[in-house]
Amino acid sequence: MTQRTLGEWLAYLEQLHPAAIDMGLDRAREVTNRMGLQKPAPWVVTVTGTNGKGSTCAFVASLLRAQGLKVGVYNSPHLLRYNERVQIDGVEVSDSQLCEAFEALNAGRGETSLTYFEMGTLAAFWLFERAQLDVVVLEVGLGGRLDAVNLVDADMALVTSIGVDHVEYLGNTRESVAYEKAGIFRQGKPALCGDLDPPQPLLDKAKELVCPLLLRGRDFNLTIADTVWHWQGRDAQGQTLELRDFPLLDLPMENAALALQAYALTQWSWDPQTVTKALLATKVTGRLDRRQVNWNGKPLSLLLDVGHNGHAAEYLRKRLQQRPLAGKHLAVFGLLADKDLDAVVSQLTDVVEHWAVAPLNTGRSRPAAELQAALQVLGASVTPYDSVDAALEAQCERAAPQDEILLFGSFYCVAQALEWLERRAKEEAANGFAG
Numbered sequence: 001m002t003q004r005t006l007g008e009w010l011a012y013l014e015q016l017h018p019a020a021i022d023m024g025l026d027r028a029r030e031v032t033n034r035m036g037l038q039k040p041a042p043w044v045v046t047v048t049g050t051n052g053k054g055s056t057c058a059f060v061a062s063l064l065r066a067q068g069l070k071v072g073v074y075n076s077p078h079l080l081r082y083n084e085r086v087q088i089d090g091v092e093v094s095d096s097q098l099c100e101a102f103e104a105l106n107a108g109r110g111e112t113s114l115t116y117f118e119m120g121t122l123a124a125f126w127l128f129e130r131a132q133l134d135v136v137v138l139e140v141g142l143g144g145r146l147d148a149v150n151l152v153d154a155d156m157a158l159v160t161s162i163g164v165d166h167v168e169y170l171g172n173t174r175e176s177v178a179y180e181k182a183g184i185f186r187q188g189k190p191a192l193c194g195d196l197d198p199p200q201p202l203l204d205k206a207k208e209l210v211c212p213l214l215l216r217g218r219d220f221n222l223t224i225a226d227t228v229w230h231w232q233g234r235d236a237q238g239q240t241l242e243l244r245d246f247p248l249l250d251l252p253m254e255n256a257a258l259a260l261q262a263y264a265l266t267q268w269s270w271d272p273q274t275v276t277k278a279l280l281a282t283k284v285t286g287r288l289d290r291r292q293v294n295w296n297g298k299p300l301s302l303l304l305d306v307g308h309n310g311h312a313a314e315y316l317r318k319r320l321q322q323r324p325l326a327g328k329h330l331a332v333f334g335l336l337a338d339k340d341l342d343a344v345v346s347q348l349t350d351v352v353e354h355w356a357v358a359p360l361n362t363g364r365s366r367p368a369a370e371l372q373a374a375l376q377v378l379g380a381s382v383t384p385y386d387s388v389d390a391a392l393e394a395q396c397e398r399a400a401p402q403d404e405i406l407l408f409g410s411f412y413c414v415a416q417a418l419e420w421l422e423r424r425a426k427e428e429a430a431n432g433f434a435g
Contacts, residue, residue, distance in 0.1 A: 006095040009102045010082060010116075017115045023146040023169055028118045032125070032151060035108040040128035041072060041136040044152055045262065048140035048181045049160025051312045052194070052255040055284045056160050057137045059251070059259030065090060066278035067268045069134040074124040074149070076117065076141050079286050079306075079415045086124045088131050101126045117141050121148040143170050145183020157184045157211075158262055159193040159202065160255060163311035168338075178202040185211050190265055194258035220261040222253055224322075229253050233261040235270065243272055247280060250288050252315065286414040288319060293424060295396040304417055305408040308335065310343030316408065317347045327402030328353040330395045333371060334360040334388055334413040341366065341374050344409065349375070352406065354398065355382040356391035360412040388416040 004012065014020075031037075045060055047053050054075055061073045070089050078084040083092040101123035105114075114122070121141070128136050138154070140147045143166070162178050164170075170177045178198065182205035185191045191211040193202060198215060206213040214220060220233030231243040241264050249256055256279050264270065283289075289304040307316050320329065331352040335341055357371035368384035375382040385391040388407075395405045407417045 004099060006082065006098055009099055013102070013116045013119045016119065017113045020115065021142065021169065022115050023143070025146060025148065025151055027112050027114055028122060028148045028151055031105070031109045031112055031114065031122060034110065037122065037125050038129060039152060040125045041133040043135045043155050044138060045135065045156045045158065046138045046140065046149060046152065046154035046184045047158045047160065048144040048184055050163035050165050050177065050309065051307070051315065052160035052252055053139045055251045055287050056158060056255040056259055057139050058282050058284050059256050059279060060262055061137050062278040062282040063259060063263040063275060064135050064268070066274050072128040072131060072133045072136040074121070074136070075139045077411050079411060080418055085120060086127060088127070088133070093127055097127055098123060118148045125152070140184065142166055143180040145180045150184055153186050154184055155189055156262055156265065157186065157189065157191045158258060159195065160258060161311060162195045162199060162202070163309060165309045175199045175201050182206070185209050190214065192258060192262055194254055214261055216257065220257060222257040224253060231257050231260055233264050236265045241270060243275065246276060249279060250290065251282060251284060252288070286411070286418070291421060293396070293421060294428065299401050300396055300399050301404045303404055303406050304414045306411050306414050307408050308339055308344070308410050310340055310347060313344045313347035317351055320351050325402065325404055327400055327404065330399055330403055330405050331355045332388060332391045332395055332405060332407040332417070333357050333409045335366050335371060335409045336360065336364045337366045338364065341371065345375055346378060349378045349380045353381065355380055356385055356395050357382055358385045358388045358391040360388065360410055361416060362412055388413055389420050392417060392420055
């Protein structure tokens, strides 16, 4: 039988189950039991939250790898390559590894149909088990309680933030969202929350399960000055730990603070210099991700961010205001139809000089005309385009070297920009070589 390529496997997974999202653990649990899939590593950290999951996972993994530990990380979604979702010791797994895992899962599932996400999650577990890891860091895909990641009992559960998103699955209140996210807590195991105002259902679940609960603002905290930030938390024995005059990070420092507190509770050594180096070295593609591009001899700055809800847009606005520009901000923006358009754009109309809006490369996209209309109601200067590429190139024409082009609103939007940047880099390299 001809072996499927990774692209063929992914196309197959997309049509395997009648619904793209089908919340519940029964199907995936049945398959893991049938295949004898065990805990993917001796120690597991699970991370959920409305925003900040990816950077928090990256910070936790960096801190653990700095101790010489072999760490696996599972993230979703991906930007350019599916392989981004599964990393072993800081390296994306190969196409052949993923194909082998999908082959094993497809044979092992029997007549049980699994969603694309469920198959991918179980494939990651399968690969992690075989890699003989010390620690696995798992990012929840949606919610927590009924997400396939929650099949694994976490030794430590992290909640980054709690906002209203995915209302059709998680409800339309912060309380309902908190209830779903607290579903990753386990009896007697540490639970941490980076939200400064955690809703009562989260507190209630921690109390019910007798989880040692550490809250930002009470048990750990950070303060940000002009050029440095300070962190205070505590170790597993309750002793105070501090990091002072820490250089500012490009990634959200609130998520770094949460990751630091998680690491402080572990058995591994606390060395301020090692911890500092690990956090400074942490990068996440598409999250407050600054890039440079040469546009017809004009050097330009781009800021890519996958923020796609009101909470993320508010955070992005604060970070932009903390770093004033000599010039102006120009936006390239696209959004999915199920996101709260007004909540996103209202946060940034006062810091963006001009908007270039475009549809995303998916049937779930909002039309550019809808984006334009919402922004014009708010008094914004806006121009619609047929594609993200066209919008980005128009803003490059418009921008001066002292300006910054802000590209945000969706993973799809950032992915299209990254592909555009890759093509530009290849063209420049080819032209340079030819010259």
